[in-house]
Amino acid sequence: MSEEYEVHGPHNHAVEHAGHHDADPFASRMAVMTAILATLGALFAYQSGNSENLALYFKNEAAIKKTEAANQWSYYQAKGEKQNLAELGAALSAGNTDAHAKFLADVDKYKQQKEPIRAQAEALEKEVAANDAKSEALLHGHHRWAQATLLIQVAIALCAITLLTRKNWLRNLSFVVAAAGVLTGGVAFFA
Template identity: 65%
Template sequence: MSDEYEIAGPHEHALEHPGGHGGVESDPSAAWMAVMTAILASVGAICSYQSGANENLALYYKNEAAIRKTEASNQWAYYQAKGEKQNLAELGAALMVANAGQEAKFQADIQKYRSQKEPIRAHAEAIEKLVDQDDKASEALMHQHHRWAQSTTLIQISIGLAAVALLTRRRWLRFLSIGVALGGVVTAATAFMGG
């Protein structure tokens, strides 16, 4: 016979008598809440991933817009330089009215610069349209990112509420957890649809 005393902890007592001391049998909704929490954790992980992916894409398009904006600015500077050369040629032609040979050379330069400016302008405007498209794509993706992030937050709150509801056995907390979870799922659906 041993002189040691064995003291049973509360967890052992609960295992020996699960029915009367708050086990799953006494609260069947606890198992349902646990399954809901696991599903919400999975949905939350997907929403978190989508949030990050959308943010990265939004930043990509914003970066592309900035690069193209610089390219367009360079094209406009080139256009302006051709315009300045054209202006100088026009001034030279006006000053060389008495010298027909020189005036003809300046007139040819005027036509050359005028014809060179048009494709440069068209190219700069085309680049600016791409900048606008990239900016709009970035803004739409960023808006969608915010929806995914809101959904993730609501789902995390719901999981926390479910844990507290299981510990405190408060029915109203369970309903609140379910309501917040539904809000998170609806927000995720909105993000998925692009809204």
């Protein structure tokens, strides 16, 4: 009967030794913190870009509505000029003629046509103001998200330096900067 003997080499011994002993807890904690911060940084960067894109969208919508409102005001002004010409025609024509009656009918027609045009132009101007306000609010949020992203990136850099230097004060500083980034992100989220 043959018995097999297992011979352990130096590599096997090192792997077994590493498996039975704890890894460097300082490095492990910093690695986990860096991974968490990188995830938060990615989320904050996404929100920053999303806020900026929405701000640009609403600013574009405001510009489109502003053009539509300007067109409506031009149309209103054209109707007003036609009304003025009809009033002038009525004033210059003889009192009881068909031309005079036609000019007076045109004056009434243009007065009636102007009101819905004015109302639509004013409604479009309100949409412009609403879209501008949304854009400004989103742009302000974008700045907060960008600040949060920056702070998280600085905290990640501090974590890397902490791993190299193994300084506790540097680790604590990275915690403080990370907390400031998370708080700034929270302000952006709830604002």
